[in-house]
Amino acid sequence: MTAxxxxxxxxxxxxTVNPNRRGRxxxxxxxxxxxxxxxxxxxLLWALYTSLRPKxxxxxxxxxxxxxxxxxxxxxTAWNQGGFATYFGNSAIITIPAVLLxxxxxxxxxxxxxxxxxxxxxxxxxxxxxxxxxPPQVLAAPLFExxxxxxxxxxxxxxxxxxxxxxxxxxxxxxxxxGFCTFVLSNFMKAIPVELTEAARVDxxxxxxxxxxxxxxxxxxxxAALGTxxxxxxxxxxxxxxxxxxxxxxxxxxxxVLNLQGQFLSNYNLLAAGATITVIPTLIIYLVLxxxxxxxxxLGASKG
Amino acid sequence: MAVTPLETTAAAAGQGTRAPVRRRRLRQFTARDRVVLxxxxxxxxxxxxxxVWLPTLFSIGLSFVHWNGLDxxxxxxxxxxxxxxxxxxxxxxxxxxxxxxxxxxxxxxIGTPLGLLLAVLxxxxxxxxxxxxxxxxxxxxxxxxxxxxxxxxxxxxxxxLLNFLLGTAGKPNAVDWLGDSHINLWAAMxxxxxxxxxYVMILYLAGLKxxxxxxxxxASLDGANGRQTFxxxxxxxxxxxxxxxxxxxxxxxxxxxxxxxxINKGTNGLELLSVLVIQNLIGxxxxxxxxxxxxxxxxxxxxxxxxxxxxxxFRKDRLQ
Numbered sequence: 199m200t201a202x203x204x205x206x207x208x209x210x211x212x213x214t215v216n217p218n219r220r221g222r223x224x225x226x227x228x229x230x231x232x233x234x235x236x237x238x239x240x241x242l243l244w245a246l247y248t249s250l251r252p253k254x255x256x257x258x259x260x261x262x263x264x265x266x267x268x269x270x271x272x273x274x275t276a277w278n279q280g281g282f283a284t285y286f287g288n289s290a291i292i293t294i295p296a297v298l299l300x301x302x303x304x305x306x307x308x309x310x311x312x313x314x315x316x317x318x319x320x321x322x323x324x325x326x327x328x329x330x331x332x333p334p335q336v337l338a339a340p341l342f343e344x345x346x347x348x349x350x351x352x353x354x355x356x357x358x359x360x361x362x363x364x365x366x367x368x369x370x371x372x373x374x375x376x377g378f379c380t381f382v383l384s385n386f387m388k389a390i391p392v393e394l395t396e397a398a399r400v401d402x403x404x405x406x407x408x409x410x411x412x413x414x415x416x417x418x419x420x421x422a423a424l425g426t427x428x429x430x431x432x433x434x435x436x437x438x439x440x441x442x443x444x445x446x447x448x449x450x451x452x453x454x455v456l457n458l459q460g461q462f463l464s465n466y467n468l469l470a471a472g473a474t475i476t477v478i479p480t481l482i483i484y485l486v487l488x489x490x491x492x493x494x495x496x497l498g499a500s501k502g
Numbered sequence: 503m504a505v506t507p508l509e510t511t512a513a514a515a516g517q518g519t520r521a522p523v524r525r526r527r528l529r530q531f532t533a534r535d536r537v538v539l540x541x542x543x544x545x546x547x548x549x550x551x552x553x554v555w556l557p558t559l560f561s562i563g564l565s566f567v568h569w570n571g572l573d574x575x576x577x578x579x580x581x582x583x584x585x586x587x588x589x590x591x592x593x594x595x596x597x598x599x600x601x602x603x604x605x606x607x608x609x610x611x612i613g614t615p616l617g618l619l620l621a622v623l624x625x626x627x628x629x630x631x632x633x634x635x636x637x638x639x640x641x642x643x644x645x646x647x648x649x650x651x652x653x654x655x656x657x658x659x660x661x662x663l664l665n666f667l668l669g670t671a672g673k674p675n676a677v678d679w680l681g682d683s684h685i686n687l688w689a690a691m692x693x694x695x696x697x698x699x700x701y702v703m704i705l706y707l708a709g710l711k712x713x714x715x716x717x718x719x720x721a722s723l724d725g726a727n728g729r730q731t732f733x734x735x736x737x738x739x740x741x742x743x744x745x746x747x748x749x750x751x752x753x754x755x756x757x758x759x760x761x762x763x764x765i766n767k768g769t770n771g772l773e774l775l776s777v778l779v780i781q782n783l784i785g786x787x788x789x790x791x792x793x794x795x796x797x798x799x800x801x802x803x804x805x806x807x808x809x810x811x812x813x814x815x816f817r818k819d820r821l822q
Contacts, residue, residue: 227623234620235637238696241656242640244663248655262666303549306542314539322547324816329554331749331808333757335776336801339783339794340560341553343571373553376546405535409542434645436760441784452645456764459651466661473651480643488636491643495701496708 242477249273249471256467272471280458280472285451286479289433291364292450296371297428301421303372304379309409311380312387313395323384330377334437341370342441357444366442367450371432379424382497386420387413420497426487427494430480451476558801564794571790584795592792598773601687605694605774606755613695614751617702622732624703625710639704641697650764653693654680683771690761690772698754702747709743710736745814752807756800775800 248261255266276282307326311319345360352358360366394416395408403412414421439453446457455476462468484491531539565585568578588595620638624631641649656663657679664679665671679689713736721731737744759776762768768777775796782793 224626224628227626228628231620231623231628231634235634238637238641238700240663241652241696245652245655248661256661260672261661262663262671303546307546310539310543320816322543324812325555326546326550327815328808328812329550331753331804331811332554332558333753333776333800333804335757335759335779336561336797336804337554337557338780339564339790339797340557342783343560343564343790344557346571347574369549370553373549376550377554380546405531405538405542430643434647436645436647436763440763441780452647455647455651459654459764466655466658469651470655473648473655476648476651477644480645484640484643488639492639492704495642495704 245470245473248467249474251467253465253467261466272467273475276458276462276468276471276475279468280461280475281447281454282451282472282475284447285449285454288364288448288454289450289452289479292367292371292439293429293432296368296375296432297425299368299372300375300379300428301425304376305383305414305417305421306409307376307380308383308387309413312384313392313408313413323381326377327381328377330374330381334374338437338441345442361442362444362448363442364448367435367438370438370442371435375428375431379428382424382494383417383420386417386497390416419493423490423494423497425494426483426490430483430491433479561794561797561801564790565798567791569790580791584791587792588795588799592778594773594778595796598775598778601773602755602758602775604687605691605758606752608688608691609695609698609751609755613698614702614747616695617699618706618747620699620703621706621710625707635703635707638700640700642700642704644697646694646697646760647764649693649697650690650761653689653696653761654765657689680765681770686765686771690765694754694758694761698751701750705743705747705750706740709740712743713739745811749807749811753804756804756807775803 248256249272250268250270251266252269252271256263259265307322311323342361345366348360350359355363357363390413395412398408398412433450434452435450436452439449440456443449443453446454449457455472458469458472462472566580566582568580568584570576620634624634624638628634644652655661659665659676659678659681660672662671662679665676668677670676677685680686717735717739718731721735726734757776758774759768759780762772762774762777763780766772768774768781779793779796779800782789782796
């Protein structure tokens with residue numbers, strides 16, 4: 199704070215003109231953001247605190263007390279009773295293919311739109327971007343009916359249709375996210391100098407090689423940022439599984455919290471533990487890949 | 503926390519070649535290249551058409567029929583009657599519209615300005631700025647469904663922290679934050695703001711970093727104080743960010759669904775347009791025509807910010 203005191207070389211007028219930016223320790227600001235930060239953490243800390251206390255202790259002393267033992271019993275019980283292993287597995291089954299497919303298709307589309315000029319490239323890009331901004335509820339009914347009336351053999355899907363399959367959720371998530379990723383990646387690829395692909399072309403590289411061996415390696419930072427962002431988006435998706443998946447044991451963890459609520463209704467501590475367990479994967483990604491996530495968000499701030 | 507937009511990396515890779523990408527004509531390609539390009543464009547476009555745009559059109563179509571969703575032969579033309587029904591007889595419709603408007607106002611008047619304020623404060627050189635940023639950013643990572651659960655624990659009438667802090671816990675006057683239909687919408691909007699403000703903060707922090715520092719210096723040399731510099735110079739210079747934030751705020755409030763659905767499936771004071779669509783789609787009595795008419799209303803409202811955003815973003819591309 200004090201390190202930024204005006205230096206001798208600064209214009210003489212500067213210190214009197216702009217007293218706020220330098221020198222003063224900004225106590226008002228620090229107090230305000232500290233109060234806000236504490237308020238921001240309260241709901242999370244409350245869930246964590248409750249989850250660490252056995253029900254017997256909170257029944258005896260009340261929820262607003264510091265007495266009693268603290269342990270991880272609620273987490274073990276919630277994990278086993280709640281079926282978290284299944285839910286996390288389902289989340290992985292849905293999230294990993296959806297993100298990979300999204301990045302793959304979006305990068306191809308972005309490459310074609312950004313690196314070549316053809317009649318409808320801007321029109322298509324606009325269509326892709328707009329699609330991502332629609333509220334998902336607008337498409338829910340037709341997609342539900344489409345999947346319900348897609349007849350599949352029973353060895354492939356036990357519902358005989360696309361409903362209640364992971365594929366339905368993966369497909370719709372992919373379609374919904376492609377628009378956003380195409381928009382971001384096309385902006386990124388436009389900034390790569392044309393000479394690079396030009397040189398590759400002169401050397402006889404095909405379109406595919408220009409895409410895969412020239413452009414894609416240079417797009418890696420954007421892909422890493424978008425990949426992180428998309429993992430969070432798809433993992434956090436609550437809506438599509440809610441609509442398409444009827445069997446409780448196929449739900450991803452984000453949608454399954456709805457069931458936990460009913461299951462642990464009478465046990466507030468278990469519900470808190472369940473919520474905390476659900477936070478953990480996001481928190482890990484947050485701690486490890488925060489940079490990528492923030493880069494992805496700001497990179498494509500068009501996300502609705 | 504590095505909030506440097508990656509565009510700068512890409513621009514740096516360009517090493518100052520600012521000239522627009524020269525684009526080649528298709529006829530320079532071999533037949534094989536053309537097929538490859540057609541596939542690269544065709545597959546994503548097909549996915550987008552089949553799973554996003556055709557369903558949107560079908561939604562419009564379905565809003566003009568009576569249908570129980572069972573057999574296609576049960577479909578009967580309905581004319582405008584579904585719309586007539588929602589506008590005049592469907593008692594939940596107008597409250598839901600009003601709740602969506604309130605949601606938008608709440609985010610627009612409290613959530614977004616709070617995010618901007620946090621960004622401006624944390625953009626200054628204060629100790630631990632990054633830690634504060636990380637704290638405000640945590641909710642942005644969480645799903646809105648989970649936010650609904652976490653805030654339920656916080657709001658709970660008997661066991662929640664809020665009533666304890668207010669000193670009303672366990673007393674007859676303890677507020678039922680999520681059960682009382684006069685307050686629960688406000689409680690839900692606070693929970694949504696918890697996430698929204700952090701999101702806005704991150705975007706504005708990046709926006710503030712992108713403002714040319716010489717603009718600020720010039721303003722202060724001209725005798726502008728901190729507030730004037732911000733309002734007249736820095737804020738207008740962040741126009742691209744401002745547009746995105748406006749669009750995000752509107753779209754987030756139209757999409758609001760998860761939080762209220764987790765709390766009580768969007769009933770008893772928490773009705774929103776998005777929730778009504780779903781209630782008519784997957785509820786006991788499927789009324790697909792009515793649900794679709796509601797979806798079309800939602801679509802038409804959403805098109806306003808979408809068209810605004812697209813026309814701003816792609817104006818330059820169109821002129822090329």
